[in-house]
Amino acid sequence: MNLRFKLTLYISFLLLIVIIGVSYNIFIAQKKFLTQQFSENRERTFKSFISMCNEAAKVKDDLQVYKAVSLVVSIYKPSAVYAGYVNSNNVSMYVSRDNNKNIDSEFKRRIQKSSIDFSEKYTSLSGERICEFVAPLFADGINNGTFIVGFSQDEMQRQINKGISTMTYQIKVVSTIAMLLAILLANFLGYTFAKPLKLLTDASEQIAKGNLDIEIKLNRKDEIGILSTTFNNMAKQIKELDSMKDSFVSSVSHELRSPLSAIDGYCDLLIDGVQKDYSKEQQLKGLQIIKQATIRLTNFINNILDLAKIKANKLEIKKTKTDMQSLVIEIVSLFQPLAIQQHKAIDYVIMDKIPLVEIDAEKIKQVITNLVSNAMKFTKENGKIIIKIFPFSPGYGDNYIEVFVQDDGIGIPKHQVDLVFEKFYQVQEGEFKRPKGTGLGLTIVFEMIKMHKGYVWAESDLGKGTTFKFVLPK
Numbered sequence: 166m167n168l169r170f171k172l173t174l175y176i177s178f179l180l181l182i183v184i185i186g187v188s189y190n191i192f193i194a195q196k197k198f199l200t201q202q203f204s205e206n207r208e209r210t211f212k213s214f215i216s217m218c219n220e221a222a223k224v225k226d227d228l229q230v231y232k233a234v235s236l237v238v239s240i241y242k243p244s245a246v247y248a249g250y251v252n253s254n255n256v257s258m259y260v261s262r263d264n265n266k267n268i269d270s271e272f273k274r275r276i277q278k279s280s281i282d283f284s285e286k287y288t289s290l291s292g293e294r295i296c297e298f299v300a301p302l303f304a305d306g307i308n309n310g311t312f313i314v315g316f317s318q319d320e321m322q323r324q325i326n327k328g329i330s331t332m333t334y335q336i337k338v339v340s341t342i343a344m345l346l347a348i349l350l351a352n353f354l355g356y357t358f359a360k361p362l363k364l365l366t367d368a369s370e371q372i373a374k375g376n377l378d379i380e381i382k383l384n385r386k387d388e389i390g391i392l393s394t395t396f397n398n399m400a401k402q403i404k405e406l407d408s409m410k411d412s413f414v415s416s417v418s419h420e421l422r423s424p425l426s427a428i429d430g431y432c433d434l435l436i437d438g439v440q441k442d443y444s445k446e447q448q449l450k451g452l453q454i455i456k457q458a459t460i461r462l463t464n465f466i467n468n469i470l471d472l473a474k475i476k477a478n479k480l481e482i483k484k485t486k487t488d489m490q491s492l493v494i495e496i497v498s499l500f501q502p503l504a505i506q507q508h509k510a511i512d513y514v515i516m517d518k519i520p521l522v523e524i525d526a527e528k529i530k531q532v533i534t535n536l537v538s539n540a541m542k543f544t545k546e547n548g549k550i551i552i553k554i555f556p557f558s559p560g561y562g563d564n565y566i567e568v569f570v571q572d573d574g575i576g577i578p579k580h581q582v583d584l585v586f587e588k589f590y591q592v593q594e595g596e597f598k599r600p601k602g603t604g605l606g607l608t609i610v611f612e613m614i615k616m617h618k619g620y621v622w623a624e625s626d627l628g629k630g631t632t633f634k635f636v637l638p639k
């Protein structure tokens with residue numbers, strides 16, 4: 166059963182229940198109302214004729230009384246079945262609706278004098294249910310006679326039923342129209358829901374098949390519109406991830422292949438050199454290149470392993486009180502030979518009163534090393550790299566120390582500064598051909614600083630150098 170049909174069925178069923186419930190209540194209320202209305206009418210009629218008769222009876226005008234009696238029956242037949250009057254001398258008059266001798270004799274017998282007013286229900290010999298009203302006519306304490314009217318209960322019921330059947334007919338017409346409209350509406354609703362869902366399903370299938378150039382075009386502002394926008398964003402992200410994955414694979418192969426081919430090439434050269442008697446300097450240069458390639462490979466593999474551990478929450482930090490000054494000096498001296506080789510300058514500025522900080526020294530060393538190696542990588546010849554340490558942070562306050570890794574290199578376009586911390590992200594812009602990497606270094610920096618409850622960010626613009634800053638709690 167498809168969604169459209171289901172929705173139509175449910176809404177129609179719901180409306181049917183509502184219609185039945187409402188109709189039943191209207192029916193009961195209307196029946197009660199009509200019964201009350203007819204009963205009151207009957208009593209009002211009876212009372213108005215009593216006063217009419219009373220006037221005539223007072224002056225013993227039997228002709229006027231007769232007129233009143235016959236008027237009740239002629240005006241209110243078929244509801245009024247008979248009416249009669251007995252005067253103080255026990256003379257009675259009687260008018261009937263049907264003029265049927267057999268039936269009339271029964272009713273005539275009921276025209277009796279009474280000193281109290283009352284009403285009585287009974288079934289006549291012809292089977293008609295009658296409600297009889299009896300009222301003595303008093304004037305100045307004298308009983309002038311008794312006025313009697315017999316109303317047909319069956320006739321009243323007939324009129325009530327007629328009123329109800331008219332109403333039932335109207336309810337049926339309105340309900341049928343409402344049902345038809347509801348079915349149309351439900352069908353339309355079903356269509357408006359089912360159509361975008363079908364689009365989403367088709368688009369999901371396309372994505373599952375690997376077709377990532379997909380976009381759902383729905384011009385709606387409701388929840389379905391939001392869903393389609395979210396879906397489009399998701400598809401866009403999957404596409405970006407896919408292209409990131411491709412560039413990661415190519416970066417990984419590049420990162421693996423270039424140091425390996427350097428090692429391979431220089432090993433061959435050194436083996437060859439043994440026979441050809443290469444000088445010590447030549448051999449040392451070859452070995453240094455092999456060493457650098459090994460370090461590059463090790464760093465790369467460590468980065469991947471670290472990130473995997475971070476993502477699996479398996480990377481632990483072991484904090485000890487650490488002197489940041491000696492840590493930075495150690496890193497600078499490690500990078501010094503490379504800086505000289507690349508004709509770049511690396512230095513540090515350490516402010517007074519830098520306290521010992523509770524950190525995992527190895528991890529923070531890795532953070533600064535990653536930042537410095539980026540600074541070296543993205544700085545041209547004669548570039549300058551400075552590491553600065555401050556005993557407090559202007560932005561985060563006195564409870565943090567702040568560290569800068571500053572370079573005057575190629576910079577990062579302003580709108581990409583925050584993106585560089587994302588996994589595999591590598592800036593593509595700028596005239597300078599950026600050396601390839603894996604785009605993992607800064608992600609690791611970000612995660613490690615986060616594990617220390619610190620914050621890291623970058624300030625840069627294209628061609629204007631870059632400063633990476635991080636704070637660590639004291």
Ligand SMILES: Nc1ncnc2c1ncn2[C@@H]1O[C@H](COP(=O)(O)OP(=O)(O)OP(=O)(O)O)[C@@H](O)[C@H]1O
Nearest residue numbers: 539540543576585591592602603604605606607631
């Ligand atoms: N100091 C910097 N100057 C200019 N651009 C930088 C600097 N540091 C990082 N970037 C940009 O940010 C990107 C992400 O840096 P990240 O360290 O995460 O990756 P990578 O250096 O390319 O590769 P990896 O560090 O994994 O070998 C770099 O590709 C580079 O474009």
Ligand SMILES: [Mg+2]
Nearest residue numbers: 539602606607
């Ligand atoms: Mg890097």
